[in-house]
Amino acid sequence: MKAMILSRLTAITLAGVFLTLLIFIVCLAFGPGMPGQQAISVGFPRMAILQLRLTRVEAAAIAGAALGLAGVLLQGLLRNPLADPFVLGISSGSTVGVMIWIVFGQAMLQSFTSSPWMENLFANGQTIPALVGAVVATWLVFLLGRRRGGMLDPMTLILSGVIISTIGGALVMLLNNLVPYGARTDILNYMFGYISEGTSHTLILAAFISFVLAWAGALTLGGAMNIASFSDAEAHSLGIQLSSLRLSAFALAALATAASITVAGPIGFVGLICPHACRGIFGPDHRQLFITSPLLAAIFLMLADTFVRSTGAYFNGELPVGVITALCGGPFFLYLLKRRRTWM
Amino acid sequence: MLMSGKHPDAPSVALPGGIAIESTNLSYQYVAGQTAVDDVAVPFYAGEVTMIVGPNGSGKSTLLQLLLGHLTPSAGTITVHGQNITGLHPLNRAALLSYVPQTPQVSFAYSVQEIVAMGYWAHRRRALRASVPAGDQSAMDRIVQTMWDLDIHALAQRTFDELSAGERQRVAIARALVQDTPIILLDEPTAALDVWHQLELLDHLKSLARDRQKAIIWVTHDLNHARANADRVLIMHEGKLAAHGNPKHVLTSDILEPIYRVHVTLRDDNLLFSRFSSS
Amino acid sequence: MRLNIILGLILVGMLPALAGCAKTVANKPRSSPRIVSTDPSATQILLQIGAAKTIVGVSPWDKPLLPLSLRHVPVVGGYVHLDEELVVQLAPTALILQQSPQRIAPGIISMAKQNGIRIVNIRINTFRQLFATTRTLGSISGCQKQAAAAITKLKSELNILAHSRPQKPPRVVYIISTEPIMVVGADNFMDQEITLAGGTNVAERCGDGFPTITRETLVRLNPQVLLISKPGEPVASGPQDPRLLPWLKLPIAAASHKRVDLITWPRAQMLTLHVYHLIRRLRNCMDAAPNPGGSQ
Incomplete structure (x- = not known):
């Protein structure tokens, strides 16, 4: 059985990696054309433009893979198929971070501009405040989600997430009234999530390393995550240290989410739907999900982002990528839902 | 029909008739001031089927969770094969104790075979840590054999959520049996089973106790079942150990009447129950 | 989503359907005009035609742009959360909105009717609409003469600009929001500003209003x-x-000639009677010799 599972897993992994690389290259061949002359440009462009596309497709792949991973971890951790990084308030945390930065931080920019180090740090504007906000929200949810004895409890955790999310939403509305005139588009655009060609290479590298660390960690948890799908007492009897497993899964999910927020802001739906799609196609075994879901999510986000990137001419400007992830992901999700009788 | 099966890599067993697991001064409080288990000191023997009975809320299930090590005692200790349970590595604990819940729960659509195979996970992990061959082929045989034993082989590829309550319970029992531990804890395992499967399970567990010196600890509500089949009975009442010993000596109207607040009469070696008249 | 709507309204202006510009009710203003303005551009125009004294209520976006003498003026809310009770208390003669007529809440219309408040629904998305709105605001604030004078002045200023357009207008892209990049597209006052400043808005081809584009x-x-x-x-x-650095790294002519500039004027995204000064600044950016960094 081991040999059979391993060979199946190896085959899926190899096929998945190959497909991901193929889609990566295909995505590089699409882009917007010259406005007014050509709607979409197909084929490989000159170096200067190729570099911009490369940055963006890389960022999409990393952000997608990280979301796909975080989704599996959180759904497994919370035993809840509706969980994703954003149900846990991480997205609203990052938005609050950005808003606080816009309201209070930018006023301080002038004092920072004397220091070149600070200038470089904040050259990417919202990334660092977003990350700080996400980490603070995650930490709060984690503290609130613990029950007596320090063990993370799925139900308490998800409720804490919903509450932190709501409070974050209220703070966003509150801060919105304090934001200077003109800065509000930045926030709105941020709230939809956006992958930029302007992402710095340092950030992409940082996100990539965070994702790889989270991924490597998650791959060691596959079997244990399967057993954690049982009730606490059952999982305990089967040899799982639930408290440390949940702590690891939560920390890895936060790391992966941070990686994705760093390069793409809060993009919804990918982290929710990709684990489901993989469960529908390959079954609920986490050892497989930890490989298939990040790859599928990377492919999905690369394709969705390439679509919005290339079709601005048809939509009077570029669409937010969240529109496509929801519009394509939603019906596919419903199809899977229909095909299988149950998801639990 | 029932086969005890071959278990080539079974862990060492306690001496026949020796103490497999024992609690001393065991207490547990869910919330401060509400004691669910109160100063229980009781040994459980290898090779015996011990049944725990008691009214609702008497602390039976809590005691079981404590023995499992899932709940940490407020006071007192639990010793498994001579070791304190709190100091055991989770994988080693899983080699000693297996557990069958009243209603098994699975959050995702695993197949029956996947679930039964998860009983083997801890063993495999232990083998990996010790860098010894895990014996996966014999494990596969054991998984298939156990599914035959519990009459769920035909369901192997079905997902858990498609099963009836009785089938689910048998899957959970199979998972625990694949774990092949010297101590098996069961929380009303027959609640959803039909009579035929109840008798099968009983025979199977009895033979495991007799032939392989396993300690079977079984929570039940059925006093006649306990009287007829247990080697030893433990009566819980309001968190305390009310009585403990041979079922014929313990399950008597003198002991049961104040605990259950019903008339108990013995007829043809069967306990009969009737409500106290209102006068 | 609601935020989006608010912002869309503020920044992008209204749906491009209404050409009818300012809609006024032909009532005679009462003794002294009292105006509640929920539109920042309208507030600025009122200030610029000397009608500061008539302003009794403003929107939250107005606050930072008001002169010190008017900082005490209460905020009545904006497009979504208009504090009707406060509006009634202020007893204005006119309430200025910038909204498509279908979107004005029926409650506001009936509140205005009951309290004798005239709803003045303006639209300022082109220079022509600016002139019409200025005339309207002049008439409701009793500053018709100043309004007419301001219009004449602006028209002559714009005339000068139009006649001094460079022979070879540079190709210009005007970014209004950076992540993602939103640019000034076709058919709005900022597009007109670029043309008047002597440039060619090459992003006109990307779409109407303020389309989002990629760096590519x-x-x-x-x-x-x-x-x-x-x-x-x-x-x-x-x-x-740091706000300029990423743009100076792009492979575009503006970067190699160091013609990347920040427009930090607080009213740069509004159309007011002071637009001439803004356009002059824009023109400086365009026909100045290669100019590293900021222009202001």
Whole structure:
């Protein structure tokens, strides 16, 4: 059985990696054309433009893979198929971070501009405040989600997430009234999530390393995550240290989410739907999900982002990528839902 | 029909008739001031089927969770094969104790075979840590054999959520049996089973106790079942150990009447129950 | 989503359907005009035609732009959360909105009717609409003469600009929001400003209003001048300003000639009677010799 599972897993992994690389290259061949002359440009462009596309497709792949991973971890951790990084308030945390930065931080920019180090740090504007906000929200949810004895409890955790999310939403509305005139588009655009060609290479590298660390960690948890799908007492009897497993899964999910927020802001739906799609196609075994879901999510986000990137001419400007992830992901999700009788 | 099966890599067993697991001064409080288990000191023997009975809320299930090590005692200790349970590595604990819940729960659509195979996970992990061959082929045989034993082989590829309550319970029992531990804890395992499967399970567990010196600890509500089949009975009442010993000596109207607040009469070696008249 | 709507209204202006501009009710204003303005551009125009004394209520976006003498004026809310009770208390003669007529809440219309408040629904998305609105605001504030004078002045100023357009207008892209990049597209006052400032808005081809584009499109458009609107922010500190650096790295003519500028004027995204000064600044950005860093 081991040999059979391993060979199946190896085959899926190899096929998945190959497909991901193929889609990566295909995505590089699409882009917007010259406005007014050509709607979409197909084929490989000159170096200067190729570099911009490369940055963006890389960022999409990393952000997608990280979301796909975080989704599996959180759904497994919370035993809840509706969980994703954003149900846990991480997205609203990052938005609050950005808003606080816009309201209070930018006023301080002038004092920072004397220091070149600070200038470089904040050259990417919202990334660092977003990350700080996400980490603070995650930490709060984690503290609130613990029950007596320090063990993370799925139900308490998800409720804490919903509450932190709501409070974050209220703070966003509150801060919105304090934001200077003109800065509000930045926030709105941020709230939809956006992958930029302007992402710095340092950030992409940082996100990539965070994702790889989270991924490597998650791959060691596959079997244990399967057993954690049982009730606490059952999982305990089967040899799982639930408290440390949940702590690891939560920390890895936060790391992966941070990686994705760093390069793409809060993009919804990918982290929710990709684990489901993989469960529908390959079954609920986490050892497989930890490989298939990040790859599928990377492919999905690369394709969705390439679509919005290339079709601005048809939509009077570029669409937010969240529109496509929801519009394509939603019906596919419903199809899977229909095909299988149950998801639990 | 029932086969005890071959278990080539079974862990060492306690001496026949020796103490497999024992609690001393065991207490547990869910919330401060509400004691669910109160100063229980009781040994459980290898090779015996011990049944725990008691009214609702008497602390039976809590005691079981404590023995499992899932709940940490407020006071007192639990010793498994001579070791304190709190100091055991989770994988080693899983080699000693297996557990069958009243209603098994699975959050995702695993197949029956996947679930039964998860009983083997801890063993495999232990083998990996010790860098010894895990014996996966014999494990596969054991998984298939156990599914035959519990009459769920035909369901192997079905997902858990498609099963009836009785089938689910048998899957959970199979998972625990694949774990092949010297101590098996069961929380009303027959609640959803039909009579035929109840008798099968009983025979199977009895033979495991007799032939392989396993300690079977079984929570039940059925006093006649306990009287007829247990080697030893433990009566819980309001968190305390009310009585403990041979079922014929313990399950008597003198002991049961104040605990259950019903008339108990013995007829043809069967306990009969009737409500106290209102006068 | 609601935020989006608010912002869409503020920044992008209304749906491009209504050409009817300002709609006024032909009532005679009462003794002294009292105006509640929920539109920042309208408030600015009122200030610019000397009608500051008539302003009794403003929107939250107006607050930072008001002169000190008017900082005490209460905020009545904006497009979504208009504090009707406060409006009634202020007993204005006119309530200025910038909204498509279908979107004005029926409650506001009946409140205005009951309290004798005239709803003045304006629209300022082109220079022509600016003139019409200024006339309307002049009439409701009793400053018709000043309004007419301001219009004449602006028209002659714009005339000068129009006649001094450079022979070879540079290709310009004017960014109003950076992540993602939103640019000034076709058919709005900022597009007109670029033309009047002597440039060619090459992003006109990307769409009407304020389309979102990618850096790739920006590179393909290859502007000779790149303007980045950051209203209210500090002036660029030089070519090393972190807000300019990423743009100066792009393979575009504007970057190689160091013609990337921040427009930090607080009213840069509004159309008011002071637009001439803004356009002059824009023109400086365009026909100045290669100019590293900020222009202001």
